[in-house]
Amino acid sequence: MGKAMFSSEMEQDLSNHSKLLADMFHGLSVQKYCTLAYYFALCNKLNIPDSWAVNGKAGTDWRLHFVPDSILLFEVQMQHHLLDHLQLSISFLATLQL
Numbered sequence: 001m002g003k004a005m006f007s008s009e010m011e012q013d014l015s016n017h018s019k020l021l022a023d024m025f026h027g028l029s030v031q032k033y034c035t036l037a038y039y040f041a042l043c044n045k046l047n048i049p050d051s052w053a054v055n056g057k058a059g060t061d062w063r064l065h066f067v068p069d070s071i072l073l074f075e076v077q078m079q080h081h082l083l084d085h086l087q088l089s090i091s092f093l094a095t096l097q098l
Contacts (some may be wrong), residue, residue: 003076005046006037011066034058037066 002062018036022028028036035086041048041058051059058066 005041005048009043010040030063031057034063038064056069 014037017040018033020029021032021036037058038052038056040047041052049059
């Protein structure tokens with residue numbers, strides 16, 4: 001695992017802040033959450049894996065173990081929402097006679 005170096009208090013702070021951001025911006029993607037975790041680690045002067053620094057976000061190992069279910073659920077809901085809009089657009093375009 002990507003040794004996320006966060007204490008339980010830090011994990012709670014990160015979780016609380018992510019919930020606040022999600023409320024402000026109508027959701028928070030997994031990618032944004034991983035970027036938030038990366039900057040949170042930097043601001044707290046924690047040792048991070050080299051891959052985090054290279055990619056500018058927390059890695060896959062960390063994400064698989066620490067991303068809250070609510071963030072993952074939002075990702076799935078957004079995908080379904082986008083698919084619904086895409087299907088509506090396709091249906092509308094199909095009615096047009098070009």
